[in-house]
Amino acid sequence: MSVPNIKELVDRYIAVSFSVEKKAASLVKDQIGSDLTNDQHYTLRYINQVGSCTSSELAEVFDVKKSAITAMITRMWEKGLIQRTRDENDRRVVYLTLTEKGNELYAKTEEKIHKLVESLITRFDQAEIQQFIETFEKLNKVLLESKDFKAGE
Amino acid sequence: MSVPNIKELVDRYIAVSFSVEKKAASLVKDQIGSDLTNDQHYTLRYINQVGSCTSSELAEVFDVKKSAITAMITRMWEKGLIQRTRDENDRRVVYLTLTEKGNELYAKTEEKIHKLVESLITRFDQAEIQQFIETFEKLNKVLLESKDFKAGE
DNA sequence: CGTTAATAGTTAAATAGTTGAACAGTTAAA
DNA sequence: TTTAACTGTTCAACTATTTAACTATTAACG
Numbered sequence: 001m002s003v004p005n006i007k008e009l010v011d012r013y014i015a016v017s018f019s020v021e022k023k024a025a026s027l028v029k030d031q032i033g034s035d036l037t038n039d040q041h042y043t044l045r046y047i048n049q050v051g052s053c054t055s056s057e058l059a060e061v062f063d064v065k066k067s068a069i070t071a072m073i074t075r076m077w078e079k080g081l082i083q084r085t086r087d088e089n090d091r092r093v094v095y096l097t098l099t100e101k102g103n104e105l106y107a108k109t110e111e112k113i114h115k116l117v118e119s120l121i122t123r124f125d126q127a128e129i130q131q132f133i134e135t136f137e138k139l140n141k142v143l144l145e146s147k148d149f150k151a152g153e
Numbered sequence: 154m155s156v157p158n159i160k161e162l163v164d165r166y167i168a169v170s171f172s173v174e175k176k177a178a179s180l181v182k183d184q185i186g187s188d189l190t191n192d193q194h195y196t197l198r199y200i201n202q203v204g205s206c207t208s209s210e211l212a213e214v215f216d217v218k219k220s221a222i223t224a225m226i227t228r229m230w231e232k233g234l235i236q237r238t239r240d241e242n243d244r245r246v247v248y249l250t251l252t253e254k255g256n257e258l259y260a261k262t263e264e265k266i267h268k269l270v271e272s273l274i275t276r277f278d279q280a281e282i283q284q285f286i287e288t289f290e291k292l293n294k295v296l297l298e299s300k301d302f303k304a305g306e
Numbered sequence: 307c308g309t310t311a312a313t314a315g316t317t318a319a320a321t322a323g324t325t326g327a328a329c330a331g332t333t334a335a336a
Numbered sequence: 337t338t339t340a341a342c343t344g345t346t347c348a349a350c351t352a353t354t355t356a357a358c359t360a361t362t363a364a365c366g
Contacts, residue, residue: 137169
């Protein structure tokens with residue numbers, strides 16, 4: 001058992017990734033659920049990070065169709081969290097930015113999530129969690145390449 | 154930068170876990186999307202693993218309300234994938250099992266997901282992926298404890 | 307130039323998943 | 337035996353998603 005075969009590793013990965021995803025989503029929701037959905041928080045997070053972006057860009061990042069983004073952005077726009085600004089040079093393009101209210105709500109919810117994640121990862125050895133995140137980031141890159149491969153064939 | 158502080162690790166974890174989740178969900182869906190949703194596949198997977206379970210148990214595992222489970226199970230029952238059997242001793246309880254069709258569809262989709270995950274993790278050093286999964290499993294335990302803590306306070 | 311392509315985003319209908327509250331039926335406790 | 341607890345369902349409301357059709361705009365090129 002000290003050298004698990006590939007099949008066992010695959011099984012364990014599928015099981016644990018599903019379980020962690022469900023539990024983490026539930027904990028995040030407990031923190032921010034009354035103000036925002038998890039997806040809406042991640043949308044605020046992304047726009048806050050890049051400053052300004054388009055629907056197409058979000059669709060790419062979230063790996064969903066543009067119409068799904070339109071629907072979500074409209075809901076957030078109705079809550080006054082997001083601003084839509086037409087590009088004057090290319091009038092097809094709409095830039096999405098956070099409003100003051102959007103920024104404030106993001107900061108508030110992000111603080112809660114930060115505390116949550118911190119309370120989790122400080123229960124690990126620092127070297128272990130660092131290695132874990134590095135492999136996780138590698139996996140993220142591998143997934144990105146898989147997507148390109150898929151699109152290219 | 155060789156010794157990142159906690160805040161940086163937390164930031165990186167939040168970003169990468171979100172990104173991986175989105176991309177993985179998308180790839181899984183590409184494999185099984187026409188027959189089942191991702192959640193439905195995971196439900197088949199769980200029931201296949203334990204043989205038989207109840208709605209309450211699924212609600213616990215999936216961390217959602219029982220009414221959400223009822224809705225999903227009903228959809229899968231309409232497709233002939235799941236059987237509902239009342240417990241004769243405690244007639245409140247309904248046991249959920251896979252039908253023949255459910256088993257076959259599970260096997261078919263699981264094979265695809267297996268191949269997908271295998272193609273991903275074989276791109277890592279075996280020791281690295283093994284360590285990664287072990288930490289992931291630890292995280293899963295920590296999350297379970299966090300849930301208990303939350304419920305207990 | 308003018309027609310045709312491609313692009314950015316929206317709309318609308320359909321489906322899946324989710325919550326919360328009310329409810330039925332059943333079992334356990336007092 | 338009445339009351340409380342539990343299992344599962346129904347319903348209304350909502351978010352997220354896809355597909356297909358559509359508008360408006362820009363780019364390509366003959």
